[in-house]
Amino acid sequence: MPQPTLQGKTYFIRTFGCQMNLHDSERVSGMLDSLGCLEVAGPAQADIVVFMTCCVREAADTRLYGQCNSCKSLPAPPSGRRVVAVGGCIAQRDGEGLLTNVDNVDVIFGTHSIAHVGELIAQAFERGGKQVRTEEHEVQDATDMPWHRATSYHAWVPIMTGCNNFCSYCIVPYVRGREKSRPFEQIVDEVTALVRKGVREVTLLGQNVNSYGRDLFGEPRFAELLRAVGDTGVERITFTSSHPKDLSPRTIAAMAETPAVMPHLHLAVQSGSSRILKEMNRRYTREQYLELVQNIRAAIPGIALTTDIIVGFPGETEEDFLETLSLAREVGYAQAFTFIYSKREGTPAAKIDDPTPREVILDRFNRLVSAIEDSAFAFNQNQLNTRVPVLVEGTSKKDEGILLGKSPWNQTVHCQIPVGFSIDDLVGKIVDVDVDRAKTFYLFGTMVGEPR
Ligand code: SAM
Numbered sequence: 001m002p003q004p005t006l007q008g009k010t011y012f013i014r015t016f017g018c019q020m021n022l023h024d025s026e027r028v029s030g031m032l033d034s035l036g037c038l039e040v041a042g043p044a045q046a047d048i049v050v051f052m053t054c055c056v057r058e059a060a061d062t063r064l065y066g067q068c069n070s071c072k073s074l075p076a077p078p079s080g081r082r083v084v085a086v087g088g089c090i091a092q093r094d095g096e097g098l099l100t101n102v103d104n105v106d107v108i109f110g111t112h113s114i115a116h117v118g119e120l121i122a123q124a125f126e127r128g129g130k131q132v133r134t135e136e137h138e139v140q141d142a143t144d145m146p147w148h149r150a151t152s153y154h155a156w157v158p159i160m161t162g163c164n165n166f167c168s169y170c171i172v173p174y175v176r177g178r179e180k181s182r183p184f185e186q187i188v189d190e191v192t193a194l195v196r197k198g199v200r201e202v203t204l205l206g207q208n209v210n211s212y213g214r215d216l217f218g219e220p221r222f223a224e225l226l227r228a229v230g231d232t233g234v235e236r237i238t239f240t241s242s243h244p245k246d247l248s249p250r251t252i253a254a255m256a257e258t259p260a261v262m263p264h265l266h267l268a269v270q271s272g273s274s275r276i277l278k279e280m281n282r283r284y285t286r287e288q289y290l291e292l293v294q295n296i297r298a299a300i301p302g303i304a305l306t307t308d309i310i311v312g313f314p315g316e317t318e319e320d321f322l323e324t325l326s327l328a329r330e331v332g333y334a335q336a337f338t339f340i341y342s343k344r345e346g347t348p349a350a351k352i353d354d355p356t357p358r359e360v361i362l363d364r365f366n367r368l369v370s371a372i373e374d375s376a377f378a379f380n381q382n383q384l385n386t387r388v389p390v391l392v393e394g395t396s397k398k399d400e401g402i403l404l405g406k407s408p409w410n411q412t413v414h415c416q417i418p419v420g421f422s423i424d425d426l427v428g429k430i431v432d433v434d435v436d437r438a439k440t441f442y443l444f445g446t447m448v449g450e451p452r
């Protein structure tokens with residue numbers, strides 16, 4: 001629906017949280033662009049400020065309140081009036097209740113209401129007052145909406161929304177709803193169209209991509225989807241997140257046999273203690289996870305495994321933690337997101353008392369981070385003195401003469417931009433880099449040959 005009020009208004013979106021939110025932000029941005037709005041670089045120049053929120057951990061709530069409040073002291077925007085909108089998981093969870101913590105929010109739109117963001121913001125400009133929309137089910141799938149991709153060479157492609165797993169610590173299934181897969185052909189057609197537009201890498205998105213299709217076909221079809229996406233000619237395929245209990249041998253075979261699927265798998269373990277895994281309702285044991293890792297490594301030698309780990313789940317003992325530490329060492333993760341458990345009201349784990357002192361949890365966290373750094377360093381040594389194809393993303397923040405890109409194993413690679421090239425010639429291209437330094441967080445080397 002056209003919204004003449006929004007024509008020419010400037011907007012700025014700040015995104016917190018996961019890739020799903022990053023992609024939702026691209027949909028909001030696509031919608032605002034299609035209504036004639038213009039994106040600007042910061043909130044000070046923006047008539048419309050949108051916060052896309054995450055509620056997985058508590059710190060995100062406090063950060064959002066701070067960000068909303070700081071809008072009050074910004075200079076007046078070009079149109080003379082600023083509308084502040086909050087979307088994403090906190091908006092879905094709290095709805096109007098959010099206004100008890102922040103009073104300068106004009107629009108609240110939930111995770112299922114992205115398709116309405118244009119009309120809600122227009123109403124806020126026209127009528128004032130608070131516009132709130134947080135229905136439980138999508139009326140129009142946001143995945144059918146226009147979107148504004150941050151880069152020309154990479155695209156996030158949501159293949160499903162929601163989650164059925166109810167891990168006992170996690171709020172996601174309560175705010176994002178049940179698993180809903182997009183039609184198979186729609187995804188493949190979308191990737192085909194993206195490839196025609198020059199996209200070289202797609203990241204398939206879902207809370208649990210391994211169960212893609214269960215709601216449509218009665219059984220998961222992720223393996224078939226990977227092969228079909230591989231047939232589109234896209235050069236690099238990555239995906240996230242994978243739940244270990246649903247990663248089937250068929251999917252491992254499809255990963256191994258589809259050349260475009262990158263040798264990188266994010267496989268959240270959360271804990272190395274079978275007792276804690278049971279309390280977390282993860283539905284696999286330490287032994288089953290390690291066996292899965294062996295099977296993956298046998299099918300895809302050299303694969304980079306990354307993970308999520310929670311430290312300080314209520315009741316975690318030193319023995320439980322030592323099991324996590326030993327599992328991390330045994331797997332040898334290439335990287336990991338490590339989190340301190342954050343109590344989320346409404347989840348089963350929030351009811352479990354925990355006497356463990358904060359210092360003990362912090363100490364465990366630091367020991368885990370140091371073990372992950374050791375294994376990341378060791379993993380990166382694999383690429384030392386080898387030639388690595390790197391998809392160029394831009395320049396290093398510290399030095400504009402250094403390009404930054406990604407290896408097939410999801411490593412950050414740096415190298416000097418060779419004389420005769422500018423970064424604009426290289427972004428979105430694949431270049432070969434001879435690696436002569438391998439650090440914990442990046443590889444460094446020299447570009448050889450021509451970009452392609
Ligand atoms: N669905 C994904 C999966 O299972 O791999 C993860 C989605 S969740 C947004 C990302 C990560 O946040 C989880 O893997 C978990 O490690 C972490 N997380 C979720 N709830 C948490 C909590 N209450 N406290 C700390 N970390 C949490």
Ligand code: SF4
Pocket residue numbers: 163164165166167170171172173207208243
């Ligand atoms: Fe949360 Fe578990 Fe679902 Fe991931 S699989 S979103 S951790 S409930």
